[in-house]
Amino acid sequence: MTGIAIIGAGVxxxxxxxALHExxxxxxxxxxxxxxxxxxxxxxxxxPNGCRVLDALGVLERVxxxxxxxxxMSYKNDRDETTERxxxxxREKFGYAAHRMYRKELFDELKAMLEERGVPVMYGTKFERVVGESASEGVIFEVSGGRRQRAALLVGADGIWSSVRKYIAPSCVPEYTGFAGILAHIPTSSVRWPSDDFEFPCTIQGKPGSLVFLPEVPDQSTLAVIRQFxxxxxxxxxxxxxxxxxxxLFASFREGYEDWGATARSIIDxxxxxxxxxxLWPFHKVPKMDRWNSVTGRVxxxxxxxxxLPPSSGQGANQALEDVYSLTLLLHEVLPELKTTTPRSTGLLTAALDFWNSWRHKRIDAVIxxxxxxxxxxxxEAERLSKTGNGKLNETLDPQQNEDWEKWMFQPDIDGEIVAWVQSHCRANAAKGSKI
Known part of the structure; x- marks a missing residue:
């Protein structure tokens, strides 16, 4: 079989x-x-960086x-005074507002679009192991029951506890960050708000820590509420x-209750x-890896x-979308034969993936x-003040304070980056007389 085998049917x-089908x-x-x-x-x-990808794939208009x-995001103190935004x-600065939705809404739409296009999804079929990979055979791997399959490339999109990652980096295992989030949902109308025009989303910073809340639906009728411990x-x-x-869990969520202001106490109630x-959501992360592919680049x-990334990054799904969009564009540019056969050129593939790894690592480091x-x-509050002096973060502690950094994060030119590398690589190799 030719084409690309994807392990995992999450987002x-x-x-x-x-993206590949398109x-x-x-x-x-x-x-x-x-x-x-x-x-x-x-x-x-x-x-906005994730919205741009969903828009390019035709998903955004549907969700x-x-x-x-x-x-x-507004930050308020216990007196409901806005201290920071x-x-x-x-839309004006980055081309898109951020879009909040139930995760299932996004996932169901992606699945529906695959069904409409006839992309095969084999449920109840567990990836077992990579048997081998080569320029002539592509990747040979086993799924449930020891059945052998073959593909030009194999991509693991199988989450934090990835089985495919064990093949690329057997010693790389997820690490607990020391923090966990407790998440709940409440009707917005159930809270005693200090005014009818209270700003959402919002983080109230108080003595016990922070209380984060934001609407889950367009009419703001349901709030997600999060505390981190x-x-x-x-x-x-x-x-x-x-x-x-x-x-x-409720005892933890109520921790420091008497030290919160009236609005926070009403939400906690x-x-x-x-x-x-x-x-409960324990925050785990995957340690930094040198590269996200096998030596040949075929896995x-x-x-x-x-x-x-920890959920507090707000970038887990967005960086995954950047991954898949940029990888697809790169493969489309450098390996057009993927459409019909198994590419034999390992040199070009690994060179392209070296670029991709370097570029993607810079963005993940920025998210961290x-x-x-x-x-x-x-x-x-006491710990926050000990790290900041006045409770506010400067550009050294928080790169988001820099408008150029914000534009770089939320408005990446993925297409331009890929095309520029391909053109540069082709010129360099033409000068050397190389065919790759």
């Missing part, structure tokens, strides 16, 4: 399949779970009517037990009346499999800097 895998590159998805598997409950924020549009999207590390069974212990609707990983700033903002 990264389905978006990659859609560029005429055959692909198929292998998913261990059965059709109709559960998607993580809650919303996802697609910032936009179900999205809450975000231009900035941080851009999260701007330091929790001791646990094995999987320990996290599952804590998730089941609703009383413990409403969270604690809905014991069935609370979710790759994208999204959370390559660089899982942004995430560190967000985590400082969410600390209890």
């Amino acid at each position: 990264a895998g389905t978006a990659l399949a859609l 560029n005429g590159i055959p692909c198929r998805i292998y998913e261990a779970r059965n059709a109709g598997f559960d998607v993580i409950y809650g919303g996802v924020t697609i910032t 936009a009517p179900r999205c809450y549009k975000i231009e900035s 941080v851009d999260r999207g701007s 330091a929790f001791p590390a646990r094995e999987r069974a320990g996290w599952e037990a804590l998730q089941a212990d609703k009383e413990h 409403q969270v604690c009346t809905r014991k069935e609707d609370i979710f 790759l990983i994208v999204g959370d499999a390559a660089h899982a 800097s942004m995430t560190n700033a967000t985590n400082i903002r969410r600390l209890p």
